Amino acid sequence: MRETARAYASLMGIGFRAAPWHATCQLLTGVVFAVAVPITAWSVKLIVDAAIARDLDRGLVAAGLLALLSGGALTCVFYYVDCLFTVMERAGSLASQRLMTLMGGTDGLAHHERPEYLDQAHRVREEQGRLAGMVNATAGLLRVAAALGVSAALLLMVHPLLLLLPVLSMLSFWLGRLSRDLKVAAQEATSEPERLRRHLFELGTSAAAGKELRVFDLVEVVRTRHHRGAAAVLRQRDRADWRAAGLQTADGVVSALGYVGAIGLVLFLATSGRATPGDVALVVGVAAQLTGTVGLAVQYGTEFLFVLAVARRFRWLAAEADRARRPLTDPAPVPATLRGAIELRGVGFAYPRAEGSREVLSDISLRLPAGAVVALVGDNGAGKTTLVKLLCGFYSPVRGSIRVDGVDLARLAGDQWRARVSAAFQDFTSFEFLASETVGVGDLPRMADPATVRAALERAGATGVVAALPAGPRTQLGARWPDGVDLSGGQWQKLALARGLMDTTPLLVVFDEPTAALDAHTEHALFERFAETARAGRDSGAVTVLVSHRFSTVRMADLIVVLDGGRIREQGSHDELIAAGGLYAELYGLQSRAYR
Ligand SMILES: Nc1ncnc2c1ncn2[C@@H]1O[C@H](COP(=O)(O)OP(=O)(O)OP(=O)(O)O)[C@@H](O)[C@H]1O
Incomplete structure (x- = not known):
């Protein structure tokens, strides 16, 4: 439980650190908006009762309240959505930075060998977008809680039995959650075959693999395996979808029964003189809104659980990074x-x-x-x-x-x-930077010094590679960039070699x-x-x-x-x-x- 709370706090922390004002504004405007909506049903009740009592002044005050609430709610929605996008964008950027530090900044490579690490890292990478979503999921749940609370209070004002309506809503929420859980479980159970399917898709559609696929006549094999994998994944997910649909139908029946029951009760109270026509309008309005609120509860509840699962993985990776960065027991200088x-x-x-x-x-x-x-x-x-x-x-x-x-x-x-180590590997990295940077990153402090880069190129016998580029060392490398130039395997390798020769004072x-x-x-x-x-x-x-x-x-x-x-x-x-x-x-x- 404590670990879950920490996981929650770590992602909320990212949202608030990335955009403190916008995150606060999103939470507040969400609550105000959620409270305003059921109160509009109450102002409708006041208007109806005033009309029946032929009390124009009371009716106008209620109409003013309705206008104020509607206008306020609209303004809140505007700010809510605006803040939502800003928080998501900024928190997404901060989360990517954190993720890069956690996964790329660790000391050795040993943890990359562990299947558990690979699995968690893969999932976090795939669900990276959700790392930014904790403020949004929390704002959504707060909205739901506020709307349910105010709706319950309004219903209580008419008759305590009407409180059964929010209780039924909770049942409906539970059914909705069960149905989502089924889908999530199916997604998790099929995550490995789905990863294989994506790999096959990548193989079957990328130019890099295209040559070998054609030479070895593998196009059909890869395609068949992909289609078979896709069908197996869909079959398993379909089964879960059908069961989820059954639960959702049950959810619909429960909601409808609650709705009809509540309206039946308030009509009975009104016809026996224990409720006003305005109360009938209030209950009809609140009951209709509750259906939407329950839908939101299911949506945000599920999203919250998804984000929490990613948060736990994030914490797990952070703990791994800490372990990998454990301070030396008896440090010595290099x-x-x-x-x-x-x-x-x-x-x-x-x-x-x-x-x-x-x-x-x-x-x-x-x-x-x-x-x-x-x-x-x-x-x-x-x-x-x-x-x-x-x-x-x-x-x-x-x-x-x-x-x-x-x-x-x-x-x-x-x-x-x-x-103090310099290196050039066979499986080198093609850094798609400017040509001088691709070499210069071998010695960051001297990266911007053209003479050092020239000397490294010279030592690696790569001067000709850079000289032949359209803008020389200022040429952007990599075909995917505007004006980018791709190199042959041997040319990339020569630049990698020059990179390894940038540092002139290594120990190894x-x-x-x-x-x-x-x-x-x-x-x-x-x-x-x-x-x-x-x-x-x-x-x-x-x-x-x-x-x-x-x-x-x-x-x-x-x-x-x-x-x-x-x-x-x-x-x-x-x-x-x-x-x-x-x-x-x-x-x-x-x-x-x-x-x-
Ligand atoms: N990341 C890894 N995880 C598990 N086993 C590995 C890993 N990398 C290499 N090995 C295994 O370690 C052994 C030594 O591999 P290594 O790459 O050091 O050989 P090498 O002499 O450099 O070979 P080559 O000349 O083919 O490059 C091999 O049996 C290889 O399968």
């Missing part, structure tokens, strides 16, 4: 320069999601000396990228430790360590197959240059880790580490490994024969 080495001592690692927590790295003991260029080689799945991710601090070893000049990496603040530089889209000669020439630069800058002690399947590139490294099934099979310089005649020598021989 060294300014590396003097000794980055050392891995008995490191073991298993992905949280991997079957039975299978270790993908075991017993890794390795010394990466300051200033060295180290190459990681091995078959697909040998664990090269995983090792790189551990070095970058995205994940923590489950056994053993990584030490930076003798200090456990776990003692260094993640963001401070990563500020990682190249995880960043040149896979380039030809072997270009890759060789580039790495020769990187190695030279790395060796020239040995003073800062930066360790350069390079992952490549091309042995012509690998051979220039100071240290080559051969991984096999998550373990180190052998390590040494190119000459040492060739002389040893092991796996490296065998693979090198195979590749060089193929190139001859």
